[in-house]
Amino acid sequence: MESKCAGCLQVLPNKEKITCKLCKKTYDIQCANITITHFNKVMTVAQKNSWNCQTCKCKIPKTGNINTPIRAPIESQPTDSEENNVTLRKLPTNSNLDISSFQDLSVLGDTQYLEDKETPLSTTKGVLTLENLSEMIILRLRENNQSIIAEIQNTIQIEINKAIAKMREDIDRKTDSLFKENEQRLEDIEIINKKIEKLNIENEKLRNEIKGLNNQKTAKHLTCTESNCKKIVLYGFPEHYKEPDYDQQYRLIDLCREKLNIDLTGFNVISELDLQLF
Incomplete structure (x- = not known):
């Protein structure tokens, strides 16, 4: 029994078909939304073996989208280590604070000075994420354009090859026809030449016969005398x-x-x- 496409329920072709890795259903490349050029020239054997249909793709759970450009990424909880036990303090905003008081503060426990950089870091990560996304989109568009250009070039080349083959067939057919007509004309000319030669021979023969008859007529001619004219x-x-x-x-x-x-x-x-x- 012939296998049928899981999408259109038509009989599957011999080569242009692909099987889903998850549900094991087989589709033709039209129902799988794959062009024949992409299927034959771009997709590798590993990609064909790991292909998933649209139904199975919809059933796969989506990954978390918490680290988006709009939402700041969730930082992991600090672990209990020697560096995490250090207390971080902001720089005082009081301009009247002298150096001696700052030195007094620096000796209070194991503390370090740290500027407030949480907001700039988050903003920097968001900007980097947008840039990466833009680069990915540009790269995908470039790959898509290259694939479309390659497919168009392949289609144009196929049409050009078809037109050249058809033109070559027409030229060969017309050349053969002209060659046959030329051969027929040569045969007709040869036949006419033979007829002309035969007519020339017959004409020469008739001339000789006429000449012989004239000679015979001259030899047998009798002169009439006056006594035999009325006898x-x-x-x-x-x-x-x-x-x-x-x-x-x-x-x-x-x-x-x-x-x-x-x-x-x-x-x-x-x-x-x-x-x-x-």
Whole structure:
């Protein structure tokens, strides 16, 4: 069964948790009012093991506050020693007291002269206590400021590192995309160059073929003589027995109109075109 936080009753994380030394209850660092930076970098193992929750801190009796700056500290009772048995007297305020009377007083018993300094001593102790308190407050504020500054610097550094990592990923992604596009363009250019080379070969081949055809046409060209310009040879034309030339001419005209789509009406086909029938 998973352990839960004693404060928010949520499941505790694996690392960011702390246990009270007195009640043995476990809290997450949010409920313990501890920042993650302070928990991981500032607190030692001994501090984590001696940590007390707020509930247990409230149950601990407070120390006496009798020696405050306003109240004078209680002096301890004098012990029975040789020095404490000495009687202390104040200096007389009578200005008419001469030296002889002072000497007479000094020989009365084992007495010593002491000025009244109780009030200045109390005041001095109070001032020293206030100064110490002020120094402690300044020291605590300085430590707190240093901790806050360190935490802010750490947070800023983390955000800067995240931004740099993201920028680096974007640059790498765009660089890879441009590299792939460049590779694709190079492949397309290579394909186009191959096509151009192939077309050049085919073009040269066609030029050679055209040149060969022109040579063949020149070699087979026949010059027409004057006697062969109007000669037509017709094979397979049927001839009728004793058919007059007039009827034969009309049959030739009809045949040319039907087969060749040529109208020879008005021409003497046999005589003018030098028609030969076979």
